Amino acid sequence: MLNIFKPARHRASLPENQVDDAYKRYRLQVFLGIFIGYAGYYLVRKNFSLAIPYLQKQGFDKGDLGLVLAAVSIAYGLSKFVMGTVSDRSNPRIFLTVGLLLSAVINIFFGATSIAMSSIPLMFCLMFLNGWFQGMGWPACGRTMVHWFSVHERGTKMSVWNVAHNVGGGLIGPLAIAGMSIFAAWQSHFLFSSLNCCCGGDFCIFCLA
Template identity: 65%
Template sequence: MFGIFKPKAHIDRLSPDSIDSTYSRLRWQLFIGIFVGYAGYYLVRKNFSLAMPYLIEEGYSRGDLGVALAAVSIAYGLSKFLMGSVSDRSNPRYFLSGGLLMSALVMFCFGFMPWATGSITAMFILLFLNGWFQGMGWPACGRT
């Protein structure tokens, strides 16, 4: 396992009188972190659908873009299954953040690198990578 994805080390037990206040605070931190993190995943996942009308204006057919968009679903399904077992052996905080960062970088390529929208093959590969990194989101959320 990569260094940053290793599980967090065990910590000492809390004293009985501080359990309620500490756990209440940690529950809220966890809820807000998962909510914001998964909302970020959802926003990054749906970007390509918003760009499709402009790509059609550039000369791509709906069928070609549909083939490229299928890469997200294929990779997302495979990744959720395979990355779930990897997530169980890792630190979910870094696993969730790492997947979101990589997914955002892939979508950044679409906006700022002309070769990314130069062919259906390039779009398929990038969308496959995006789907793979998207699959890293829920396993980390569900584990915590």
């Protein structure tokens, strides 16, 4: 396992009179971290679908572009299993953030360079990598939820946390419009959401204990 993912070092116990206040604060802080962090994953998951009409105008076949888009789902399914086993032995604070930032880097590469979209095989490989990094999100969030919330309250907390999917997915459209307005280029579908994703990564590092 890479050293960067090693579990956090043991911390000395707080004085007993500080435990209740600190525990309540940390639980809220951690919950916000995994909520905003996982919503961020959705900002850079399938931005490629927004670029398909523009790539068709450049001569790419719609069926081939659909195959590229499928690479995300294929890799995501595999990664969710493989990276889940790695996540169980990792520091979720780092694991969640690294996956989010790497996924953002792939999208920045798409938006900032013409090389990324020069051929179907290259686009497929990049989107496969994106899907693999996407698989690092859920395991870290699930592990954090188990550690910080008891069995009898987990259903309620998970249902609230699950709204992160909708928040992240719902923000893709407005961010794409905002990016087009600011940068006046369709590549901003990748860039603007990725920049916001990096802010989400910083928030995860700050919040997760």
